[in-house]
Amino acid sequence: MKKYFDKKEIRPIKERKASQDRYLANMVKIGYKKSGMLKTILDSQKINPAKIKTRENLETLTVTSREQLVEMGMQEPPYAGLENPGTKIDRIFTSPGPVYEPHLSENDYLWARAFFAAGIGPADIALNAFSYHLVAAGLTFHNGLRKVGATVVPSGTSSSQIQVQLIKDLRVTAYVGTPSFLMAIIIKAKEMGFDFKKDFRLKKACFAAEPLPADLRRNFEAEYGIDTYQMYGATEVGDVAYECSQKNGWHICEETIVEIIDPTTGKSLPSGDLGEVVVTRLNEIFFLLRFGTGDLSRLIIESCPCGRTSYRLAGIAGRVGDAVKVRGLFLAPSQLKMIQAKFNNIPLQAVVNRKGHEDILKIIMEKITPEIGGAQWEQNFKNIFKEICTVKVDQVEYVDKGKIKPDEKLIVDLRKW
C-alpha cells in the first residue's frame, strides 16, 4: 500500500525549494503580464518581476491582508484584478467581504494530501459537513475526498439530526467538518438514543476552519474512538497544511510557499518563532502573492518520523488582527462597518461566545430610533447581516443610546480555546 500521496512529499528539502522557486519565478512572470493588479502592485513598490526568483526574494513585496484583499475586490470587482483573464474559470466562490475567488483548477486535488495522511481512502464513506453553498469549502473538500477514492455524502449544513440519520443509514466511516459540529452531532445522537461508539462506524474525522482544543480531541479519541486530524487552509489560497499520523505539527502542502513573518516588518522570522502565517499558492490563475492569513504560528524544521520531508506548522496560536472566526466563518470589523453604514451608522458591537461546543454570535446595538428592535426591523437586520457577513446572528440585545463607547472594539471574542 502507498505510504505517501506522491513522491513530492518525500523529496529532499533542497529539491522542493528549487522546484518551488522555479514555479514562483514563472508565476510572477506570467502574473505581471496578465494581472493588472499585480503589475500595479509591483510597479508601485518598484519591484522588477524578473528579480523575484526565490522565496527569499518575495520578502521585498508587502504582505496582502484579508482586509486589503476585500478593498482591492471592491476597487476591481470581481477578483481584485488578480486573475488571469486568459483562463476559463469553472467555478466562482465567495468569501466574506464580499470577496469573489476563481476556483484554482478543475483538476486540482486540494486537501487530498490531508485526507491521504489521515488514512482516508476507497474503503471510506465520508460525510462532508462543510457548506456547499457559495463558499469554497464544500466542493473543495469533496474533490479532495474523491481524489483519494472515498465515497462522499454531501450533507453540508444539514441539521445535526439529519447528519445522525445519514451516519447511521449509510454506514459512514469518516467525518469532514468542524470539531464543534461533530460534537453537536454526537450529542444529538445521544438524545436520539444511540451509542455513538457502538452503533456507528464513524472512526475518522478531519477538521478544518476552527481550532481543535486538546480536551475536545481527547474526548473524541478516548470516549468515542474517533481518530482525529487537523487540516489548515484558507479560501484565498486553498489547502496550506495537514496533520500526519504523528499528530505533531502540520505538514506544509507541496504547492504552497509558507512564510512565518513579523507582521510589523513583513520579514521572515527564524524557525521556532511565533509570527504571522503568510501564504503564496503556486498557480497560474489567481496571482495572490504573500497572502497574510492573520493567523499566528511557528515553523518546525526538524524532520518528521512519518518520512515526509516538508516543514511543519506548530498549530495556530491565535489571530494577529481583530477578525475572528464564528462557526468557521470569518467575521471582520470591516464587515460590521458595512452593516453600520446601511443602518444610519448605528453603534453596535459583536460578541462571540461559546455555549457548550457551539459558537454564539450576539449583536449588541443602541436603540437610536424608536423603530429599532421591532420584530420586522430585527428580521430585516438579521437578513442583511447574513448577506454581508455570511454568518448568522443568534441573539440581538438592545441598549440605550450612548451605551456603546466610540472607542470600544467592534468585535469582542469571549471564547477560551
Ligand SMILES: [Zn+2]
Ligand atoms: Zn509527519
